[in-house]
Amino acid sequence: MSGNLPKRASVVIVGGGIQGLCCAFYLTTFGVRDILVLDAGYWQGGASGRNGTLIRPGFASNEWTRLFSLSCQEWNTLSSKIEENVMFTRRGYTMVAEKEATSSMLRGALDVHKECKLGSYFVPSSRISEHLPAIDAHQVNSALHLPEGGVAPHHAAMKGLYAACSRRGVDIRYRTAVTGFERQQGRVSGVYVGDHCVSADTVLLAGGGHSNALAELAGVTLDGFPMRLEAMALEPMRPFIKPALALVDSLCYLHQTSRGEIVGGAEVPERPQVTLHSDLPVMSATAAVYARMFPRLGNVRILRHWAGMIHISPDFGPVIGEHPDLHGLWISAGWSYGFAGAPGAGLLLARAIAKGEIDDRMRPFAVDRFRRGRPIAEAGIVLAKELVEMDETEQPATLSPSAEGRK
């Protein structure tokens, strides 16, 4: 496979998931040519093909909301930009609060959304049944509806991005593992695929759950660690739930796909696992949330359940920008809402790489923010945070892409 790899590329992107492909696409719009995308796995094999496909424009913090509302705007125009249908459907995203404390968090989030010019509105408990007929309204304290949000199936988005990038001359190779990096005078100068070296002045690491291992291979450290997330799909039904949903207090997210399957997952407190195998507690916890909040789903059957890996940063936020310790090495990691954030981050990263302009919406998520003591506090994400917060010493071993590459 490495036999016909180019000797040189202007930008090498390590990781052919939605982050890598979005950045590659936007780089072409800035006139960058000779882009090479390398991925050790298969198309959609990573988190880009395993996520819940929810697209959410607003959070509780200004930083997250500014980045993700940009991304949501990009989603809305992505089909016409890439001339492929990514099937983004703007059916809205509803954040449901079961507790009063969460309702006040949502009211705070609403102010942030208004500042960022999102059309979000509050749904009081008296109007829940009208807004979400399927839910057991007695369980709901209030909800915040984000009309700009929605979903896009990953097969359509990834297929569209792959086609658009290929048409624009991006060289995309799956099942092609990067096994090393070349450095010269404090900057990156190329990547190795086995014995073959592709020289490049700019390398973007967009390796999802493999980010730590790739950084290590490049000789730099990256805060955070890999972690398994799980999701499941129910057997298809005719339309039952319209918007994408985050049940904030139940740590659960879900939506009904255009082919009728209800896809979602609930977070359970567990020691972070580095595996593609799923476990039982997420399936039973998700089912318990469904049975409680949507009693009619009790007799619906579970079709499949799977796990995927992501990279979790110390503040659970994305890590985007140039690595402070190695010039030319760019990072797109820390994604737990990566599918939603990809077009926005891809655009900003491409502009930074191609034009040297660091956008204000990207700056707070810089790679060295933890070192500078500037993590971002975000209360509106659906992640079982308390389980993840643990001693540095307990962090799980990182993945080894070089070992994979030898297989």
Next chain:
Amino acid sequence: MSTSTRSQRKAISFQWNGQTLTGMEGDTIAVALHRIGILTLARTRKHHRPIGYSGSYLSGVLARVNGIPNVRLDLERLTPGMEVHMQNVWPSARYDLLAAAQLLPAKMLYGGFEHSHWTPQGQRSFGVWERLMAFLAGMGEAPDPSTVVGPPQAERHRCDVLVIGGGAEGRKAANRAAASGRRVAIASRGDTLGRFSAVLGAPLENLHPAVQVFPGIEIFGAYRDGTLLVGAPHQHDRGAIAFDTNEVVLAIGRRSIPPLVPGNHIPGVMDAHSALRMAYEFQHAPGKAVAVLGTGAEGAIADKLQAQNVNVVHVGPIGALTAIRGRRRVNSINVGRVVPCDAVVHAGPWRADPNLLFQLQSEGQLQLELQPGQGRVTVARSANNGDEVVPVSAALPRSTLICPCMDVTAGEILSHIEAGETDPEVLKRLTSCGMGPCQGFPCWDAMIALLASKTNRAPSEYRLPSHRSPRRAITVAQAAGLTDVVEPLA
């Protein structure tokens, strides 16, 4: 086998699509309808082709029963006053306008309604299209509010050895382990153990008294390096069971893979297990004129059917079969000559369902891949029965269905292979092959056989797509009943 004879059973009246019919106590809904001559029980997802009880394609036996969607008609027994409705029809089963989708050219639906060739891209027009698409692609309606029940409590069972499968091999393994003083549990999908083995006359050992028996439980998932296995009963009001075990014995036997010929989905095509079950457990013939085709066992299976007064009109090798014809049910087969018949029973090629073994023996950080020999699992098989090759004719018509539930044809898969895509995981994602209720068995076996034949490689050279539990073997309420039974990893 049922001990009561046909004459002793009570008549039961039930409703099929609003029409009152009479069936017999003890029959499953699928068998009751088959007796009346109703073979089309469901419609495929995209083209709305008629499908029925095949033993291979689950979509064919899913219907709405008493307000609950997607109930398996081949497992659910008839009860008085039962209301059964065909799904995926509009406005009614009798005047189904959606059946017009059969007239659409196959190419138009490559990738399914949800894929993007001919869908509008503008936000507003796409919104309208998406609603239509969701309506067409979804199967049944959500359950009636009156069907809501609380989660049935699950139980946890500790053993040294869990044997899955109650046939001859499973019993032998269970008895051996029990004799050496280990705690043994044996689980079987059937309400009685070893139904198929009993019909075929295989010698069945009596179980050691210390073996704990769990009939009517489908084990669907293996977790935590094979130390935690979970199963659930078909009845939605009974709880799931989680087994803690040191060792697993897989004695699940093999199923016959439907032939890769045009018409393999037509109602009346059935695997040997289902045909024998119909003849022996329900004393009902799969058809008035039955053809039996196989890879060697067809003679023995035809004899067994004839012993139950089934009219067998043709017995021969499956390799000679080139087409099955019929519209709403089989009316003939082509085996070099045309043989009129109204049922086709296939007895091979035989393959084991790879799902549990995949869950028990796969590893990998980029893709779960089968690693034979890994894990605490033993596969119980008699010496001569590994997986058989699925033959693919060089002249296979492109219209042949590879995955009837999702309406994926050989032509659709070939269109991607011809464009250079040969990764089974990618083919699965491009076509949705095997993403229906069966979750990959037997459809991925057929897809990989086709892929291997077109690329002149051995099927074993291709990686299987990941098999994922629980393949609809558990309801949301049953899974909710497991929450306080299994703790998250601390």
